Amino acid sequence: xxxxxxxxxxxxxxxxxxxxxxxxxxxxxxxxxxxxxxxxxxxxxxxxxxxxxxxxxxxxxxxxxxxxxxxxxxxxxxxxxxxxxxxxxxxxxxxxxxxxxxxxxxxxxxxxxxxxxxxxxxxxxxxxxxxxxxxxxxxxxxxxxxxxxxxxxxxxxxxxxxxxxxxxxxxxxxxxxxxxxxxxxxxxxxxxxxxxxxxxxxxxxxxxxxxxxxxxxxxxxxxxxxxxxxxxxxxxxxxxxxxxxxxxxxxxxxxxxxxxxxxxxxxxxxxxxxxxxxxxxxxxxxxxxxxxxxxxxxxxxxxxxxxxxxxxxxxxxxxxxxxxxxxxxxxxxxxxxxxxxxxxxxxxxxxxxxxxxxxxxxxxxxxxxxxxxxxxxxxxxxxxxxxxxxxxxxxxxxxxxxxxxxxxxxxxxxxxxxxxxxxxxxxxxxxxxxxxxxxxxxxxxxxxxxxxxxxxxxxxxxxxxxxxxxxxxxxxxxxxxxxxxxxxxxxxxxxxxxxxxxxxxxxxxxxxxxxxxxxxxxxxxxxxxxxxxxxxxxxxxxxxxxxxxxxxxxxxxxxxxxxxxxxxxxxxxxxxxxxxxxxxxxxxxxxxxxxxxxxxxxxxxxxxxxxxxxxxxxxxxxxxxxx
Numbered sequence: 298x299x300x301x302x303x304x305x306x307x308x309x310x311x312x313x314x315x316x317x318x319x320x321x322x323x324x325x326x327x328x329x330x331x332x333x334x335x336x337x338x339x340x341x342x343x344x345x346x347x348x349x350x351x352x353x354x355x356x357x358x359x360x361x362x363x364x365x366x367x368x369x370x371x372x373x374x375x376x377x378x379x380x381x382x383x384x385x386x387x388x389x390x391x392x393x394x395x396x397x398x399x400x401x402x403x404x405x406x407x408x409x410x411x412x413x414x415x416x417x418x419x420x421x422x423x424x425x426x427x428x429x430x431x432x433x434x435x436x437x438x439x440x441x442x443x444x445x446x447x448x449x450x451x452x453x454x455x456x457x458x459x460x461x462x463x464x465x466x467x468x469x470x471x472x473x474x475x476x477x478x479x480x481x482x483x484x485x486x487x488x489x490x491x492x493x494x495x496x497x498x499x500x501x502x503x504x505x506x507x508x509x510x511x512x513x514x515x516x517x518x519x520x521x522x523x524x525x526x527x528x529x530x531x532x533x534x535x536x537x538x539x540x541x542x543x544x545x546x547x548x549x550x551x552x553x554x555x556x557x558x559x560x561x562x563x564x565x566x567x568x569x570x571x572x573x574x575x576x577x578x579x580x581x582x583x584x585x586x587x588x589x590x591x592x593x594x595x596x597x598x599x600x601x602x603x604x605x606x607x608x609x610x611x612x613x614x615x616x617x618x619x620x621x622x623x624x625x626x627x628x629x630x631x632x633x634x635x636x637x638x639x640x641x642x643x644x645x646x647x648x649x650x651x652x653x654x655x656x657x658x659x660x661x662x663x664x665x666x667x668x669x670x671x672x673x674x675x676x677x678x679x680x681x682x683x684x685x686x687x688x689x690x691x692x693x694x695x696x697x698x699x700x701x702x703x704x705x706x707x708x709x710x711x712x713x714x715x716x717x718x719x720x721x722x723x724x725x726x727x728x729x730x731x732x733x734x735x736x737x738x739x740x741x742x743x744x745x746x747x748x749x750x751x752x753x754x755x756x757x758x759x760x761x762x763x764x765x766x767x768x769x770x771x772x773x774x775x776x777x778x779x780x781x782x783x784x785x786x787x788x789x790x791x792x793x794x795x796x797x798x799x800x801x802x803x804x805x806x807x808x809x810x811x812x813x814x815x816x817x818x819x820x821x822x823x824x825x826x827x828x829x830x831x832x833x834x835x836x837x838x839x840x841x842x843x844x845x846x847x848x849x850x851x852x853x854x855x856x857x858x859x860x861x862x863x864x865x866x867x868x869x870x871x872x873x874x875x876x877x878x879x880x881x882x883x884x885x886x887x888x889x890x891x892x893x894x895x896x897x898x899x900x901x902x903x904x905x906x907x908x909x910x911x912x913x914x915x916x917x918x919x920x921x922x923x924x
Contacts, residue, residue, distance in 0.1 A: 332589045333363045335396035335418075337410060339403030341370040345540045345560035346574045350402055350427060353578025358585060365396070371405045372476040372529050373536060384413050391418070398588055400581055401425040401445075404432040411436075411443075422588055426581040427574065430602060431485075446580050448603045450482075450526065450557045452489045454570030458607055459522045459555040460497065462567065462619045468521040469497050470514070472546060474528020474537075475504045482526040507531045507542070511549035521552040527561070540564060553617045559608050562631055567617060568609035577603055684806060687880045691812050692752070695782055702748050702781045706741035713738045748777060754805060762805075765915040768798035768836050768843060771808050779815050783832065788822050790815070793835035798843050799915040802888040810884050810892075813877045814847040814908045820870065821851030821906060843912045850905040854896040862894050885910055 336354065338347050347368075355364060367387060369380075399414070399421050401407035407425045414423065425445030433439070433447050460466060471490065473483040483503050490499040502510055510531070514523060525546060527539025540560050547554045547565025559571040580603065607625055611633035614621065624630065638645045692699070713734045720727050720734070751774060776792060783790040800807065811834070818832040829850040837844040854862065854869075861867045863882040868875035885892040890912035897904040 331361045331363050332397040333365065333394060334358070334398045334400060334585055335391065336364060336366045336400040336402055337406040338366065338368045339371050339405030340368065340538075341373065342366070342368045344538050346427070346558065347402065349560065349574040350578040350581075353575035353580075354400070354582045354585075355578075357579045357582025359589075362585070362589065365391075369405055369409060371403075372478060375477070380409065380413075383409075384417060388417055396421060398585055399423045400585065402427055402581075404428045407432075407443075411439075424581050424584045424588065426577045444584060444599065446577075446599055446603050447601075448572045448577065449605075450485075450572070451570035451605050452482075452486050452524070452526070452557055453492070454605065454607075455555050455557045456489065456493070456524055458568065458570055458625075459524060459553070460494070461625075462623050463522055463553065463617075464623075466520055466522045467497060468518070469493065469499045470502060470517065470521055470523045470552070471499060472502045472510055472514075472523065472525040472528070473504070474530050474542070475532055475534075476529040479504075479526075479528045479530060486524075486526075504532045506533045507535060507537075507545065511545060514546055514550040514552070517550060517552040519552070523550050523552050523554040525554065525556055526558065527556065553613065553619075562608050562610055565613065566610065567613040567619070568607065568628075570605050571608050572603045572605045683876070684809060684880055684884060687813070687876060688805075688809055690876075691809070691816065695778055695812075695816075699748065699752060699778060699781070701785065702777050703745050706745040706748075709741040710738050710745075713741070751775075751778070762803055763801065764804075765799050765801050766804050768800045768807065768845065769794040771804055772811060772834060772836060772845075775808055775811060779812070782816070783819065786819050786823070787827070787830055788819050789831045791831060791833040793833065795836045795838045795843075798836050798838055800843055800888070800912050801915045802912070806884045807888070810881050810910060811845065811847075813881045814845075814910070817877060817908070818847050818849035818851070818906070821849045825851060838914070841914050843914050845910040845912075847908045848905060850897075853904045854894055854906045856896065859894060859896065863892070885912070889913055 336351065338344075338350075340347060351366065358364065369383065395418055399410060399418060401410050401423055404427075407423070407428050410417075410423055414421070420442075423443040425439075425443060428445060428447055430447035430449050456469070459469075469490070471483075471486050473479050473486065483501070487501070493499060502513055505513070517523070523546065525543060527542040527546075528537060529539065530536050531542070539556075539558065543554065543556055543561050543566060544564035554566045555569045556566050557569050557571055559573050561571075562568065584599075607628040609624060609628050609630045611630050613619075614624070614630070717731055717734045720731055772792060772794060776790075780790055815832060815834060822830040822832060831850055833846075833848045835844075835846045835848075837846065858869055863878045864875070865879040866875040867879075882892050890910060892908065892910045895907040895909070897906065
């Protein structure tokens with residue numbers, strides 16, 4: 298009974314363990330393996346063409362594709378025993394992980410796979426790349442599962458390019474080596490050189506030691522060109538990569554060197570017509586992707602030949618003084634420093650836009666300034682015409698006073714002349730009295746002439762003449778005319794001048810301001826008792842300001858008239874035109890000043906009007922004429 302209970306417990310424990318661990322103990326399904334591509338190169342792994350090809354291939358392949366590479370290392374090792382050993386090596390290495398797809402890089406690799414694919418990787422498709430078309434044409438048609446795009450090294454195009462860039466060249470030197478590949482290139486070049494133009498002679502440096510080649514190249518003349526595919530082996534068995542050999546030749550050569558491989562660019566050659574090894578790798582990668590995806594429909598659409606392009610080294614263009622105009626338009630010029638616009642295109646575009654905006658703004662401001670200046674000149678001209686008209690009106694009003702002022706010296710001259718005649722007729726020697734009479738005549742003449750001169754200056758139509766002058770002197774010059782007019786009207790004129798009062802401006806225009814204000818004050822005094830017929834003109838200095846104050850004792854100014862007193866065509870006089878005070882304000886403001894009127898607050902002798910004009914003193918203002 299106890300045995301049965303123990304057995305039941307053990308059974309239940311076993312079932313629980315099976316349920317718990319049974320899923321983990323079940324065998325896992327085999328994971329899907331990534332495709333494997335084996336790339337077999339003809340040459341060793343550090344050949345620049347192989348490096349560029351593999352970079353293009355890996356750039357194009359899917360990330361899930363596993364890439365393995367093997368190198369036959371022609372022409373260093375090309376014996377049958379080496380090939381047998383290589384076959385055994387590849388068979389054993391990839392026995393457990395055979396490749397899904399094969400890529401043959403170069404004609405040597407394709408030739409090897411065509412000979413050993415059956416024993417190495419039977420039925421595995423092959424993509425060939427960097428295989429010359431001449432090699433493919435020399436063999437029977439390839440099986441359907443071997444596809445690729447052939448290449449053709451453009452020796453004729455490279456030679457034609459060299460002759461185009463050097464139209465004065467008369468000699469062409471071709472350098473080749475001694476390996477099987479070197480001799481194949483030499484044979485191809487000899488066929489191409491048979492079609493050279495008559496102006497050029499060809500010479501081969503084939504199978505020479507490298508030292509001798511470099512010595513011969515260093516002695517070349519300026520009319521010589523060098524064309525070479527490089528070489529793998531020189532005349533004494535030294536091995537090179539073609540790029541290494543070309544680099545030595547370009548350094549030693551006294552003539553420009555050209556070559557047909559794009560891996561030569563940067564070694565010192567000028568350039569050539571070249572297929573691109575990176576592009577070959579990308580083309581092979583696209584074919585690999587199509588094959589792995591099961592899409593073989595693209596095969597019929599393969600190009601017949603890998604495209605070629607002219608590649609040039611700008612540094613060598615400058616070194617050999619080649620005319621840039623001879624460079625073909627479709628050439629790829631490398632190592633050419635970018636222009637400022639190319640290097641900083643965005644900044645240059647922004648700068649150009651900013652400059653255009655600034656130029657537009659400056660042009661707009663200049664136009665506005667010119668327009669404003671033209672308007673200011675028009676206003677200034679109009680103001681000048683109006684001021685001149687005002688002076689003419691004032692002159693008409695002062696005609697009586699002016700005539701009186703002139704008649705006085707003329708009458709005195711006449712009286713002195715009569716007295717002189719009498720003295721001469723008396724026959725006595727009274728020379729001292731005659732001298733005094735002549736002096737009086739001269740003085741009166743000068744007085745009359747001065748009145749006429751000032752009157753002409755006042756009435757003359759002349760442009761404004763800006764200069765510093767003494768305001769006291771300007772007031773004093775008008776005293777004879779204004780005094781005569783005051784006497785004619787029975788008004789007392791009281792002048793109170795300051796010690797110094799220099800002002801910058803046009804003397805005539807300032808005097809016109811004074812005349813307008815004094816005549817206006819005399820009009821206000823008309824009809825008043827004699828004691829109140831007084832006009833006071835004072836010049837005052839207040840810190841950096843000059844004040845011209847004209848005060849009368851008339852009835853004053855009505856408060857409602859004060860705001861409009863200086864408006865054009867506003868007048869409180871029955872026959873007034875309303876222009877005098879308007880012109881006065883215009884002239885005062887043109888000199889950087891201001892004018893205002895005050896009405897006396899008192900009555901009787903305290904009543905009257907006061908006109909105050911304020912200007913900056915000359916030592917506080919600029920000496921330039923206002924615009």
